[in-house]
Amino acid sequence: MKAIPHAGALARNRGLQVDAMNRNTLKEHIGQGRLIRIVGAHNGLTAKLVEEAGFEGVWASGLEISTSHAVPDANILTMTDFLNASSEMAHAVSIPVIADCDTGFGNSNNVMHMVKRFEAAGVNAVCIEDKKFPKVNSFISGRQDLAPIAEFVGKIMAAKNAGNTDAFMVFARVEALIAGWGHGEALKRAHAYVDAGADAIFIHSKSDRPDEIIEFCRDWDKKAPLLICPTTFHIDEADMEALGINIVIYANHGLRAAIKSMQSVLNRIEKHGKSGIDDKIVSMDEVFRLQGMYAMKHNEKKFLKTGLGSVKAIIPAAGYKVDDSLRSLVEDRPVGMLDINGKSLLQRNIETLNIAGVQDVSVVAGYQAARVIIDGAGVVDNREFKTTGIMYSVMQGVDEIADKNLILYSDIIIDCCLLENLLKKEADIILVGDRSYKKTSYRNKKLELIVTDNPFQDGHRTIDTNRKNIVKKIGDDISEQEGDCEFVGLALLSKKGMRLLVDEYKASNLGETISFADFIQCLVEKNHEVLVYEVTGGWMEIHTFEDYKNACAVFS
Numbered sequence: 090m091k092a093i094p095h096a097g098a099l100a101r102n103r104g105l106q107v108d109a110m111n112r113n114t115l116k117e118h119i120g121q122g123r124l125i126r127i128v129g130a131h132n133g134l135t136a137k138l139v140e141e142a143g144f145e146g147v148w149a150s151g152l153e154i155s156t157s158h159a160v161p162d163a164n165i166l167t168m169t170d171f172l173n174a175s176s177e178m179a180h181a182v183s184i185p186v187i188a189d190c191d192t193g194f195g196n197s198n199n200v201m202h203m204v205k206r207f208e209a210a211g212v213n214a215v216c217i218e219d220k221k222f223p224k225v226n227s228f229i230s231g232r233q234d235l236a237p238i239a240e241f242v243g244k245i246m247a248a249k250n251a252g253n254t255d256a257f258m259v260f261a262r263v264e265a266l267i268a269g270w271g272h273g274e275a276l277k278r279a280h281a282y283v284d285a286g287a288d289a290i291f292i293h294s295k296s297d298r299p300d301e302i303i304e305f306c307r308d309w310d311k312k313a314p315l316l317i318c319p320t321t322f323h324i325d326e327a328d329m330e331a332l333g334i335n336i337v338i339y340a341n342h343g344l345r346a347a348i349k350s351m352q353s354v355l356n357r358i359e360k361h362g363k364s365g366i367d368d369k370i371v372s373m374d375e376v377f378r379l380q381g382m383y384a385m386k387h388n389e390k391k392f393l394k395t396g397l398g399s400v401k402a403i404i405p406a407a408g409y410k411v412d413d414s415l416r417s418l419v420e421d422r423p424v425g426m427l428d429i430n431g432k433s434l435l436q437r438n439i440e441t442l443n444i445a446g447v448q449d450v451s452v453v454a455g456y457q458a459a460r461v462i463i464d465g466a467g468v469v470d471n472r473e474f475k476t477t478g479i480m481y482s483v484m485q486g487v488d489e490i491a492d493k494n495l496i497l498y499s500d501i502i503i504d505c506c507l508l509e510n511l512l513k514k515e516a517d518i519i520l521v522g523d524r525s526y527k528k529t530s531y532r533n534k535k536l537e538l539i540v541t542d543n544p545f546q547d548g549h550r551t552i553d554t555n556r557k558n559i560v561k562k563i564g565d566d567i568s569e570q571e572g573d574c575e576f577v578g579l580a581l582l583s584k585k586g587m588r589l590l591v592d593e594y595k596a597s598n599l600g601e602t603i604s605f606a607d608f609i610q611c612l613v614e615k616n617h618e619v620l621v622y623e624v625t626g627g628w629m630e631i632h633t634f635e636d637y638k639n640a641c642a643v644f645s
Contacts, residue, residue, distance in 0.1 A: 115146065115185040115213045116256055119289060119314045124330045129340040131157040131174060133181030137379060138343065140182040146336075147182060149175040149212070151189040152226060153344045164223035168194040172206055179211035186212050187260065189340075192224050192236070193217040197247035204251035204259070216291055216316075217244060218262035219278060228295050228320065233268040238278055242285040249286040260316060261287035266294045266301050275305055283313040289335065291316040299324045306332040397512055398492030400447045404466070405482035405605075406435065406499030407455025407474035412534070414634035422460040424631060425452070425499035430644040434631060437502055437644070439465045445508045447495065451486040478602040480594060487591055494587040496605065498578025500631050502640060507627030511579070517586030518619045520560060520609070522574030525625040534632055535565035537606040538572030541621050545573075560619040563610050574621065576606055577628050589617060 118125060127146040130136040131153035139147050154174045155162040168190075175188040188207050193200040200217065207215050218224065219241040221234040241261070248259040261282035265275035279290045290313050292305050299322040309315060314335035317324075329337055354369050377383060406425040418427060425435040432440075439450055443465055450466035455474025471477065471485050483496055493512060497503070511521060522539045540562040563576060582590060593612060613619055631637050 116258055116288065119258075119335050122330070124326055124334065125336045126326075127187060127336055127338045129153050129338070129343060130178055131344065133177040134379060135343055135347075136178035136186070137181045140184050144184070146185040146187060146213075147178055148338045148340055149178050149186055149188040150340050150344070151191050152341050154189075156344060162226040164191055164194075168199070168203055168206075172203075172210060175207060175212050176210035179213075185214070187214040187216060187258075187338075188212045190215045190217050192220055192222045193244050193248070195222065197243050200244045201247045201251035204248045204257070205253070208253055208257045213256070214258035214260055214288070215248065216260035216262055217241075217248065218264050218291075218293075219282075220264050220268075227264060227267045227293055233264065235264060235268050235270065238281050241278075242281055245282055245285040245287050258288040259286070260289045260291050261285075262291040262293055264293055266292070266296075266305075272301060272304055272308070276308060279305075279309070280312065287313060289314040289316055291318070291338075293318060295321050297321050303332060306334060309333065397446065399449070400493045400495065400512065401449040401489070401491035402442050402447050402451070402495040402497055403483055403486035404435065404438065404450065404452045404497050404499050405479050405486070406452050406461065407458075407471040407477075407482045408479070408499075409456035409474065412633045415631075415637065418634070418637070419457075421457060423454065423456050423499070426457075426460055426462075427631060427637060429502075429637075429640050432644075433463065434502060434640075435461070435466075435499060436463050438497060438499075439463060441503060441505050441508060442495070442497075444505050445512060447508075447512075449491065451488070452499070453482040453486045455482065473601070476601065479605040480603045480608045481601045483605060484591070484594060487587070490584055490587045490591070492584050494582045494584070496580045496582070501578045502629045502631070503579060504627045507579075507624060511581050511622055514555070514581060514620075514622055515583075516581075516618075516620045517583045517589065518609070518612070518617070519581045520563070520619065520621050521577045521579040521581075521628075522621045522623050523577050523625060523628070524574040524623050526572075526575035527569060536569075536572070537563065537565050537576040537578075537604075538567040538569070539563045539574050539576055539621055540567060540571055541573045541623075545623060558621050558623065560609070560613055560621050562613065563606050563619075565606065574623050577624075578630070579628070580605075580609075581622075593617075 125145045127148045128139040128144045129148040129150035130139050131150060136147045149171070151171065152162045154171055155166055158166060158170070160166060171188065171190065175186060179186045190203060190207070194203055204215060219236050221236050225232055227233065245259060245261055263275050263278050263282070265271065265278055275292065279292065282290060292302060292315060294302050302317055302322065302324070306315060311333060315333060316336040316338060317329070317334055318338040318340050320340060326337065354366055357366055406423055411419055411424060415424065426433045429437060435452060442450055451469055452461060452463065452466050453469045453471050454461040455471040458470045461468050469485050471482050473481070520539065524545060526536060539560055541558045542561050543556065543558045594608065597611065599608065599611065609619055629636065629640055629643065631640055
């Protein structure tokens with residue numbers, strides 16, 4: 090007979106969904122002639138790895154849970170310890186979890202309490218063994234005392250009476266072969282336990298040969314399903330099915346594999362440092378995937394709202410053209426990754442965005458994209474960075490349009506006050522313009538200047554109000570005499586404004602090299618309203634080496 094296929098194949102063969110072996114179907118599928126494969130785990134992560142490997146269920150292993158606490162598998166831990174671990178596993182996976190509950194943590198009263206708690210925690214079945222409390226792991230020589238049959242029958246009946254649903258199962262583990270009491274005693278006990286209501290019999294052996302398990306299976310009258318745990322012996326899965334075995338538990342193989350791998354890597358680090366171990370460990374991306382980090386971030390985008398509604402920031406950081414004074418510093422990294430007293434320019438802006446409540450940040454990289462290593466933002470690679478402009482990069486960062494959308498150049502640093510004040514503004518498209526630009530020292534670049542319809546008079550003190558100031562013109566061809574303020578490289582767009590920006594760009598024939606400021610000018614010429622929020626500080630640019638020195642001094 091063929092061994093059982095993995096979970097995906099099982100689902101296809103049975104016409105069920107991929108998570109066919111869910112909480113409500115374990116009992117239904119046991120005894121249908123298909124071998125169900127269960128693997129041991131001790132926490133949510135190891136349970137998830139079992140599920141992803143394609144197995145049909147998780148064994149909340151007493152040995153693994155005890156080992157994870159670095160204590161013997163000898164009833165050292167409490168029921169609460171096992172319950173917490175089993176509950177963690179049940180919540181981490183969609184396949185069934187069977188809890189290894191040793192001898193039931195006491196007498197029949199304890200067993201009834203145990204069943205209620207484990208069932209409520211989402212566990213599908215509990216397994217109790219017919220040894221005396223405190224038990225010792227079955228593979229340890231010496232004391233393996235069996236409980237009287239009558240006592241264990243009472244525990245089984247108590248467990249069955251305590252369950253709230255028919256779907257919850259109670260497995261009885263027969264330890265007669267472990268204790269050396271022989272084949273006849275094992276059969277006698279198994280029959281008594283089934284008569285008491287056990288949903289399945291777990292026949293256990295520590296022999297290095299499968300002979301006594303095979304003998305038991307051949308003499309079993311199929312009154313109840315059978316489970317085995319081939320820890321010390323081997324039987325092919327096809328032969329298990331032929332013997333009428335319904336469930337196989339690979340109880341501790343994951344733990345043992347993990348211990349060996351960790352010992353190997355740690356010993357190498359101790360002797361040789363971190364060099365040469367990357368191919369022996371998973372990436373941080375895989376860690377984040379397994380813990381659900383990416384799913385959480387996706388849900389944040391949909392559901393985590395502030396008083397501002399959903400907010401997204403796009404930082405175009407693909408450019409490679411810089412002032413000559415910075416060229417030697419950016420041979421192997423983009424300007425945004427320049428170190429400013431222990432943190433990159435990009436990282437400082439991302440932290441400022443986070444503080445202001447902006448958690449959804451996309452950085453569009455291009456030049457030296459592999460060096461853009463940051464926390465708290467996603468990175469999009471603009472591979473066409475050499476032949477495209479800022480507006481093209483902005484579009485690469487657009488996925489879902491938020492209630493408020495920020496566009497922030499990668500060669501400036503902003504402070505939180507400026508950002509928080511900007512986010513309070515209500516307009517479809519609003520640019521931040523600095524009207525103090527004429528008082529700054531000479532800068533060896535063309536400034537993107539803004540002409541407005543309602544400029545402040547030079548030299549006049551003022552207070553920030555919500556007065557409407559419309560952009561009449563923007564670009565780097567505006568003279569200082571004509572310009573009212575400098576576009577700092579920061580813009581805020583409403584959902585409507587961002588949709589307009591995206592739609593107009595897709596409909597235009599302006600080419601992929603157009604700058605953001607020039608594209609805004611096109612919108613102005615089409616009579617779309619663009620406003621300016623005028624400031625006199627709250628930001629710094631990193632255009633020259635002198636700028637870089639000033640920024641390092643500010644953050645010292």
